[in-house]
Structure formats: C-alpha cells, structure tokens
Amino acid sequence: MRALLVVNPKATTTSARTRDVLIHALASDLKLEVATTEYRGHARDLGRQAVQRGEIELVIVLGGDGTVNEVVNGLLCDGPAPDVLPRLAVVPGGSTNVFARALGLPNHAVEATGALLGALNSGSERTVGLGLAAGTPGTDDAEVPARWFTFCAGLGFDAGVVGRVEQKRERGRRSTHALYVRQVVRQFLGDPYRRHGTITLRRPGEEPVEDLALSIVCNTAPWTYLGNRPVYAAPRASFDTALDVLGLTRLTPSAVTRYGTQLLTSSPERGPRGRHAVSLHDLTEFTLESQVPLPFQMDGDHLGLRTSVTFTGVRRALRVIV
Incomplete structure (x- = not known):
C-alpha cells in the first residue's frame, strides 16, 4: 500500500525521535512518503495533492487535532466520493488529540x-x-468557504476561549490544560453577552431556539479531555450519527458553576442538564445565527468572527484505520 505520512514538527508532543521511530516502523509495511508541514494550511494542501495524484491509498497524520483537520479538508476538497471514501490514519502528537482518542486510539x-x-x-x-x-x-458570511470538522465546532463562548489560547500560544506559551482553564475564567469575565445570549438555532420544520449564550456542536463524544478525564457536552453524539448541539441560555456565575460541575462530572450516560440547557441530537442540517459577530472555532482552531453558520452532518465521509 502506498501511503503519505504528514508530520507537524511543531505539534506539542511530537519530537524528532518519535517521527523517526514512526517512519521506520511504517516503512517496513508500506511504500511510505514523508512530508513535513511548513506553514499553516500546508497539511490541507498535502491532503488535496494526495487525492489529486490518485496513487496515494492512505494518508497518515502525526500531529494534533489541527493538523488532522487540515488533512481531512484536503482529502475532502471535492466532497466525499459516492463510491470510494478517502482513507486516513492518525498518530496523536498534539496536547489533547480528541479525534484520535474518540476513535479509541492510545494517546x-x-x-x-x-x-x-x-x-x-x-x-x-x-x-x-x-x-x-x-x-x-444571504448573510454577510455567505462567501465564507465550507470547511469540515472531525469532532466539534462552536460559536460564542467556547470559541472565545480557543481564540485566547491561540493568542497565548503565538506568544510562546505551551498549550496546557491549565492554560485553557485560565482562559475560560478570563473569557467569562470579559464576555458581554453571557447574561443575555445573542444566538438563535434554526432547523427546518422546527421552532427556533433563541437567546443562546453558548453553542457547542459535537460530532462525537467525548467533546474534549482534561488530562485523562473525558468531558461529555453531548453524550449521545457519535461518528455514526449526524450532529449534536449543547446550548446554554445563561452564563451567570451560578449557571457557570452548575454547568461547569456537570461537565466535569459528565459521563457517556449523563451530560449537562437544567432549565438553561438545550440538548439536541442527530441534526442533519441547522443554522446558528447571532445578532452580533461572535468568535467561531472548529476542532480547536479559531476562525475569526461570524454572525451566521450553517451546519450539515454527513454520516459517511471518511474511512479511518483503527
């Protein structure tokens, strides 16, 4: 089998030794090519080139969730083929590695x-x-190109946290769970819309869900990890269904304490619940609209401000070696 190994040398837990061990092990079983990413978006370009060449049967990623996301978007640059889906394998090299761990792979x-x-x-x-x-x-964001995500997206509060973390990383800080926790606190203190949400969720044939202050879209469960602890925002989310949504209509101190505790103690059977929590399961198509521009993230990558994003859940899009 001819395979391409895409390596992100800047991934949090990736080292030259790890890369060399991986290359040696894979080269004994595969006709292996190796490419190292050199700029943001390079992994997407490599994935697209692999598809266009037609001779690469498998793309392997050594990196974190951001590198995986880029490769997936390259592999699916023309959408899933009706007959043969692209084939992907992942070796975790980031700080959290949600996609790989959700597939059951070692961290x-x-x-x-x-x-x-x-x-x-x-x-x-x-x-x-x-x-x-x-x-x-029909909105100001109409020209924003479509982009795939593997495990989650978010409009509003959680995307603001991701944006703050990225700013710290650009200044040389390491991506740690402690860093994320500090940015959650700072986002909470600085968010002007946490008491009165500006987000509306619209889906065909249903009444809109209004005044959301937080909206998390999940393609699988767990939503993320804190160290070795899985966190379930939408416990029923699965790679085998469409998309799930967790929305919160208030982020007051008492609500954050309550729902934060529920997230930390969540399980595959029980996630956040309560008067201000909205949980929706297996949505094929819906739109999140905001009265004001809000931060938007996909797979932990901050993508700027958005006022309207339309989501589609595609049940069969990719083959993964597991």
Whole structure:
C-alpha cells in the first residue's frame, strides 16, 4: 500500500525521535512518503495533492487535532466520493488529540503506532461521519468557504476561549490544560453577552431556539479531555450519527458553576442538564445565527468572527484505520 505520512514538527508532543521511530516502523509495511508541514494550511494542501495524484491509498497524520483537520479538508476538497471514501490514519502528537482518542486510539505516539500497524495488518477500519460548516446564503458570511470538522465546532463562548489560547500560544506559551482553564475564567469575565445570549438555532420544520449564550456542536463524544478525564457536552453524539448541539441560555456565575460541575462530572450516560440547557441530537442540517459577530472555532482552531453558520452532518465521509 502506498501511503503519505504528514508530520507537524511543531505539534506539542511530537519530537524528532518519535517521527523517526514512526517512519521506520511504517516503512517496513508500506511504500511510505514523508512530508513535513511548513506553514499553516500546508497539511490541507498535502491532503488535496494526495487525492489529486490518485496513487496515494492512505494518508497518515502525526500531529494534533489541527493538523488532522487540515488533512481531512484536503482529502475532502471535492466532497466525499459516492463510491470510494478517502482513507486516513492518525498518530496523536498534539496536547489533547480528541479525534484520535474518540476513535479509541492510545494517546501515546509509539503505542498508537503499534495499534496502527496491527489495524493495517488485519485490515481493520471504520467509516465515520463528519460535520460541514459554511457561511449562510444571504448573510454577510455567505462567501465564507465550507470547511469540515472531525469532532466539534462552536460559536460564542467556547470559541472565545480557543481564540485566547491561540493568542497565548503565538506568544510562546505551551498549550496546557491549565492554560485553557485560565482562559475560560478570563473569557467569562470579559464576555458581554453571557447574561443575555445573542444566538438563535434554526432547523427546518422546527421552532427556533433563541437567546443562546453558548453553542457547542459535537460530532462525537467525548467533546474534549482534561488530562485523562473525558468531558461529555453531548453524550449521545457519535461518528455514526449526524450532529449534536449543547446550548446554554445563561452564563451567570451560578449557571457557570452548575454547568461547569456537570461537565466535569459528565459521563457517556449523563451530560449537562437544567432549565438553561438545550440538548439536541442527530441534526442533519441547522443554522446558528447571532445578532452580533461572535468568535467561531472548529476542532480547536479559531476562525475569526461570524454572525451566521450553517451546519450539515454527513454520516459517511471518511474511512479511518483503527
């Protein structure tokens, strides 16, 4: 099998030694090409080129969720083919690695490499669904190009946290869970819309859900990890269904304390619930609209401000080696 290994050398837990071990192990079983990313968006370009060449049967990613997202968007630059879906494998190299861990892969690169080799030898793979987000026709965001996400997206509060973390990382700070927690507190203190939400969720044939202060779109569960602790914003979300949404209509101190505690103690059977919580399951198509521009993120990548985003849940989009 001819494969392309895409390596992000700047990923949090990726080292030259890890890369060399992975290349040596994979080269014994595959006709392997190796490409190292050099700029933001390079992994997307490499994924697109692999599809266009037509001879690459598998793309392997060594990196974090951002690198995985870029490669997926390259592989699906023309959308999923009706007959043959692109094939992807992931070796986690980031700080959180939500997509890889949600697939059941080890969070250690060497262990994940062993699992990958075993799956390749046995022919083990699964088809997963993905989310697609695009600017809404007829709005100021209409020209925003469509983009795929693997595990989550968010408009509003959580995207603001992601944006703050990215600013810190650009100044040389490491991406740690402690850094995220501090930015959650700062986002809460600085968010002018936390008491009166500006977001409306619209879906065909249903009444709109209004006044959301937080909106998290999940393609799988867990939503994220705090160290080794999985956090479930939408416990029923799955790679086998369309998209789930968690919305909160208030982010007062008491509400944040209550729902934050519920997130920290969440499980596959129980997520956030209460008077100000909205949970929706298996949505194929819906739109999030805001009265004011709000931060938007996909797979932990801050994408600027948006006023309207249309989401589509695609149940069969990608084959993953697991």
